[in-house]
Amino acid sequence: GDYIFYTDWMWTSFVVFSISQSTMLAVGAIYYMLFTGVPGTATYYATIMTIYTWVAKGAWFALGYPYDFIVVPVWIPSAMLLDLTYWATRRNKHAAIIIGGTLVGLSFPLFNMVNLLLVRDPLEVAFKYPRPTLPAYMTPIEPQVGKFY
DSSP, rough: OOHHHHHHHHHHHHHHHHHHHHHHHHHHHHHHHHHHHTHHHHHHHHHHHHHHHHHOOOOOOOOTTTTSSSOOOOHHHHHHHHHHHHHHHOOOOOHHHHHHHHHHHHHHHHHHHHHHTOOOOOOHHHHHHHHOOOOOOOOSOOOTTTTOO
């Protein structure tokens, strides 16, 4: 199955996802906070992303993949730190960006590392759940053109 792919690229994917998702959270939430002035925006933003990922997880599960196939990242605690930073530095937008962005960048990988430690071993999942295959009526038939033997 494809689940073994995760064990081969585990550390790389953790680093790449940590950088990309913490950047996505910090940039998106700070953009909204600075232009709307609403302190709870980051937590709201993170909650929407969490719900969206739950929906994606449910969709993959409905397709026959194991429940652990998609891991929902822990955005909300880092977003709460960002909201607290914005609230504490209301007078200085640059401080909100630098301190809040740093807090998100440092806390997001930690929260997600704890989250990933609770996920079942991908190798165990790979052997327990073989990769879903197409049903017989959807399996393509190889063309028999040019075979006269």
